[in-house]
Amino acid sequence: MHHLDIKGLEAAYGAVPVLSGIDLPVAKGDVIGLIGPSGSGKSTILRVLMGLIPPTAGTVTLEGNLVDYRDAAAVRRLRERVAIVFQQYNLFQNMTVLENVTVAPVKIRKRPKGEVETEARALLAKVGLGDKLDRFPDQLSGGQQQRVAIARALALKPEILLLDEVTAALDPELVSEVLDSIRLLAEDGMTMLIVSHEMGFIREVSSRVAFLDRGRIIEMDDARTIFDAPREERTRSFVSKILRH
Amino acid sequence: MDYTLQFGQVWPFLPRLLDGALLSLQIALLAFCGGLFIGTALASVKAFGPVWARRLINAYVVFFTNTPQLVQIYFLFFALPDAGILLSPYAAVLIGMTLNAGAYLTEIQRAGFESRRQSEMEAAEVLGFNRLQQIRYVVLPHVARVLFPPLSNHFILMTLGTSMAAIFGVEELTGQALNVNAQTFRSIEVFTLTGLIYIVLTLIASVALGLLGKFAFRARMRLA
Amino acid sequence: MFARLIEELPGFFGYYNVLFLGKAALATLGLSAIGCVVGTVLGLLLALIRMTGSRALAPLRWLAILFVETFRRVPFLVTLMLVFFSFQLSGADLPLFVVAAISVSLIAAAFLSEIIRGGFDSVHRNQWDAATAMNFGLLDTVRHVILPQAWRVILPPAFGFFVLFIKDTALASQIGVLELTYAGKVLNNKGFSAALVFAAILLIYFAISYPLSRFGARLEERLAPSRHQGP
Numbered sequence: 148m149h150h151l152d153i154k155g156l157e158a159a160y161g162a163v164p165v166l167s168g169i170d171l172p173v174a175k176g177d178v179i180g181l182i183g184p185s186g187s188g189k190s191t192i193l194r195v196l197m198g199l200i201p202p203t204a205g206t207v208t209l210e211g212n213l214v215d216y217r218d219a220a221a222v223r224r225l226r227e228r229v230a231i232v233f234q235q236y237n238l239f240q241n242m243t244v245l246e247n248v249t250v251a252p253v254k255i256r257k258r259p260k261g262e263v264e265t266e267a268r269a270l271l272a273k274v275g276l277g278d279k280l281d282r283f284p285d286q287l288s289g290g291q292q293q294r295v296a297i298a299r300a301l302a303l304k305p306e307i308l309l310l311d312e313v314t315a316a317l318d319p320e321l322v323s324e325v326l327d328s329i330r331l332l333a334e335d336g337m338t339m340l341i342v343s344h345e346m347g348f349i350r351e352v353s354s355r356v357a358f359l360d361r362g363r364i365i366e367m368d369d370a371r372t373i374f375d376a377p378r379e380e381r382t383r384s385f386v387s388k389i390l391r392h
Numbered sequence: 393m394d395y396t397l398q399f400g401q402v403w404p405f406l407p408r409l410l411d412g413a414l415l416s417l418q419i420a421l422l423a424f425c426g427g428l429f430i431g432t433a434l435a436s437v438k439a440f441g442p443v444w445a446r447r448l449i450n451a452y453v454v455f456f457t458n459t460p461q462l463v464q465i466y467f468l469f470f471a472l473p474d475a476g477i478l479l480s481p482y483a484a485v486l487i488g489m490t491l492n493a494g495a496y497l498t499e500i501q502r503a504g505f506e507s508r509r510q511s512e513m514e515a516a517e518v519l520g521f522n523r524l525q526q527i528r529y530v531v532l533p534h535v536a537r538v539l540f541p542p543l544s545n546h547f548i549l550m551t552l553g554t555s556m557a558a559i560f561g562v563e564e565l566t567g568q569a570l571n572v573n574a575q576t577f578r579s580i581e582v583f584t585l586t587g588l589i590y591i592v593l594t595l596i597a598s599v600a601l602g603l604l605g606k607f608a609f610r611a612r613m614r615l616a
Numbered sequence: 617m618f619a620r621l622i623e624e625l626p627g628f629f630g631y632y633n634v635l636f637l638g639k640a641a642l643a644t645l646g647l648s649a650i651g652c653v654v655g656t657v658l659g660l661l662l663a664l665i666r667m668t669g670s671r672a673l674a675p676l677r678w679l680a681i682l683f684v685e686t687f688r689r690v691p692f693l694v695t696l697m698l699v700f701f702s703f704q705l706s707g708a709d710l711p712l713f714v715v716a717a718i719s720v721s722l723i724a725a726a727f728l729s730e731i732i733r734g735g736f737d738s739v740h741r742n743q744w745d746a747a748t749a750m751n752f753g754l755l756d757t758v759r760h761v762i763l764p765q766a767w768r769v770i771l772p773p774a775f776g777f778f779v780l781f782i783k784d785t786a787l788a789s790q791i792g793v794l795e796l797t798y799a800g801k802v803l804n805n806k807g808f809s810a811a812l813v814f815a816a817i818l819l820i821y822f823a824i825s826y827p828l829s830r831f832g833a834r835l836e837e838r839l840a841p842s843r844h845q846g847p
Contacts, residue, residue, distance in 0.1 A: 197749045226751045237746035241764035251750040458825035459818045460786035463797055470810035555691035579701035587690040594689045
């Protein structure tokens with residue numbers, strides 16, 4: 148059984164279609180790299196999956212169970228198993244690093260505070276921020292904030308992690324610290340969907356890579372095929388353009 | 393007690409209420425224009441004038457913005473006759489509202505003048521604009537854009553504020569409503585209809601000012 | 617004119633008049649305070665309703681918009697008359713102060729809900745996204761994430777509105793509520809000269825309003841330093 152199975156997914160911003168029939172089966176432990184030009188719909192897939200944008204057609208199945216995005220309770224159950232990290236980190240500006248990581252488990256999932264804090268400290272230590280627990284987001288660098296965001300997502304103990312261009316807003320020298328944290332997760336066998344422009348990184352961690360253009364998956368294969376021997380002309384031109392940079 | 397709504401009895405008085413609405417609008421416009429004149433003059437003096445003049449203007453602004461307009465007009469209407477100055481209700485209301493508007497508009501315009509950006513002035517100077525050209529092409533357009541939304545808001549608030557004139561017997565919209573109420577005793581119908589006319593009046597004003605602001609001054613409008 | 621004023625002064629500031637004015641001032645303050653408290657609670661509720669997204673609540677959202685737009689676009693005096701006559705004709709025998717307090721609360725709720733909404737809007741969209749993705753409901757999002765960030769934006773204009781509002785309660789005199797303005801009319805009818813009476817009333821309002829508006833100005837400077845920086 149697929150861990151996550153997306154079939155014929157469509158979505159639109161107002162009257163403008165952004166996804167026109169996405170089919171994407173994801174097995175347990177898969178790391179799917181989503182690449183493509185801007186506006187191709189990569190990030191939209193993740194936002195639709197999280198229930199931030201309503202799908203207009205298609206189905207999403209999580210371990211065999213159909214997710215009904217019109218049913219608020221079903222979406223809540225989904226969000227207990229799938230977490231997302233945003234491009235702009237989206238850390239809560241009014242909370243310290245530790246509070247950012249603990250707020251959802253404690254206030255929303257009603258787990259005991261002591262236990263959650265112990266886990267949160269461990270997670271933050273793992274991403275190298277054990278000494279920044281009481282800082283506020285605006286006192287941290289972008290890379291540090293993004294690592295807090297990753298720890299915050301992991302504190303929800305997701306089965307599936309969605310990463311939306313998590314390095315795009317970072318200065319180049321801060322990218323590697325964030326990628327290191329994600330690499331560790333891939334090694335642990337976390338199922339992940341990664342939208343990124345870091346082609347080298349995508350190639351390294353992805354079990355499969357999907358190339359999107361104008362709301363469709365043009366081609367999906369293992370990383371080597373996509374980058375070295377793509378079948379589609381559009382994939383080839385995108386990959387060659389981006390690798391030249 | 394049973395009270396059934398009967399708008400039929402009030403309907404024939406609609407033309408009178410609309411006449412009243414026109415008078416409301418007239419008072420609001422006159423007081424706003426007067427206030428704008430006072431405000432522009434005083435804000436300029438505040439920006440460039442001598443210290444004693446600024447203090448005097450401050451006192452005027454602070455006094456009028458910290459006391460109720462209604463009591464100000466009471467004073468004009470009831471106290472000035474003691475000093476031999478008799479004002480008609482219309483004149484008392486108009487003078488009171490104009491002085492009140494002058495105080496608020498001085499404050500609004502002062503804030504607008506202060507918002508002019510030094511960097512833009514410097515850019516204009518580097519480009520060889522003289523002082524007058526700087527004011528014409530840089531300062532005024534910017535000030536108009538910044539000031540238009542708060543001034544529009546204040547005008548709408550003033551339009552609502554004109555209802556106060558009814559207290560002195562001026563037959564603007566609320567005054568007419570009181571008259572019709574006294575004739576028909578259909579209070580709820582009369583004041584509901586009156587409220588609706590105010591809503592339509594201010595909605596029209598909001599939309600018109602919004603469009604004007606957008607096209608004439610490229611102002612960002614979020615109107616009352 | 618001045619001779620008469622000076623002659624009247626000792627009588628005007630007699631024990632009973634001062635007590636009378638004191639009580640009236642308390643009524644003005646009480647009316648304002650009720651408007652602020654009830655208005656804030658109702659205003660927050662209205663702002664929350666307008667934040668909801670579910671289709672089932674659409675009628676409620678429309679009602680909230682209707683309420684806000686109505687009470688922001690009808691003069692206080694007309695609202696006051698409408699509330700006054702509604703209670704009178706429905707036979708509910710409420711004290712005039714309560715009628716005025718209800719009117720004041722309705723109007724304050726409408727204006728404050730717009731101020732609160734503006735504050736909510738000032739918090740970046742991505743904070744809502746993050747909270748939603750982590751299963752925060754509307755109330756949890758507002759309580760834990762939005763209000764702790766928005767209150768700095770909300771407080772200065774809300775306070776400014778409170779100060780304006782104190783002066784607006786003068787209109788309650790028109791339905792016979794014994795607050796400062798009505799007290800002025802009473803004393804004037806008793807034979808004290810209008811100049812003396814209304815000057816005194818103006819000064820009492822000023823004494824209440826001015827310190828509060830100064831405090832509000834300082835509040836704004838302290839809470840929003842970033843607005844004065846930047847280009």
